[in-house]
Amino acid sequence: MYPPIHQCHNGHTICSTCKTRVHHRCPTCRQELGDIRCLALEKVAESLEMPCKYYNLGCPEIFPYYSKLKHEAMCNYRPYNCPYAGSECSVVGDIPFLVGHLRDDHKVDMHTGCTFNHRYVKSNPREVENATWMLTVFHCFGQYFCLHFEAFQLGMAPVYMAFLRFMGDETEARNYSYSLEVGANGRKLIFEGTPRSIRDSHRKVRDSHDGLIIQRNMALFFSGGDRKELKLRVTGRVWKEQQNPDTGVCIPNLCS
Secondary structure, three states, X not given: OOOXXXXXXXXXXXXXXXXXXXXXXXXXXXXXOOOOEOHHHHHHHHHOEEEOOOHHHOOOOEEEHHHHHHXXXXXXXXXXXXXXXXXXXXXXXXXXXXXXXXXXXXXXEEEEOOEEXXXXXXXXXXXXXXXXXXXXXXXXXXEEEEEEEEEEEEOOEEEEEEEEEEOOOHHHHOOEEEEEEEEEOOEEEEEEEOOEEOOOOHHHHHHOOOOEEEEHHHHHHHHOOOOOOEEEEEEEEEEEXXXXXXXXXXXXXXXX
């Protein structure tokens, strides 16, 4: 039983969750349960150390009750939400499970390597829906990264955006950097940054404009032709930042 712990007039105890389930009547003597707290049992509960509820996912931590609740809200081992942005998918799990889920259930393209070269084509670029166009998963440095490409309205202007998310926690995501590039006809746009963790939803990343943003007119210019069809080629790479032990400066470790 976790605090708050209640008791009836005869001294039988029950936790607050079960109190509502038994309609505020003691399941032992059927007396009505008021708001009498059992402070002695609450102090016992507060003094006990208990494992994190995510221990089966690998968390080794043990905490007193209230510290346990705070830890669990931020535990690095807590399950991740599915990063697929094309639907409100409610699936949660660890990274290996979600990788299989994306491949098998969402039919997401999987690639190995730290460089990418993708072409995005749309026959009528003037129709811009608030929807994800494509999600691709890359495996490099023993980690998984999600490449998103979206079309949405930014104010009154339709824009296209590409960004990368790291399948892991934010602290680990900071060990990596990436670049995105799009261009044609002697012009190019380049974005460099740190991938965001999938702890941040794709909508949160998109709305913070943390990625390569291409205005529609510029996108059509890059597409060439009669400007009636979108043909964008987005290239990029991921690298791992390594700290120089002599200077303390991060140096890039490029993937061949």
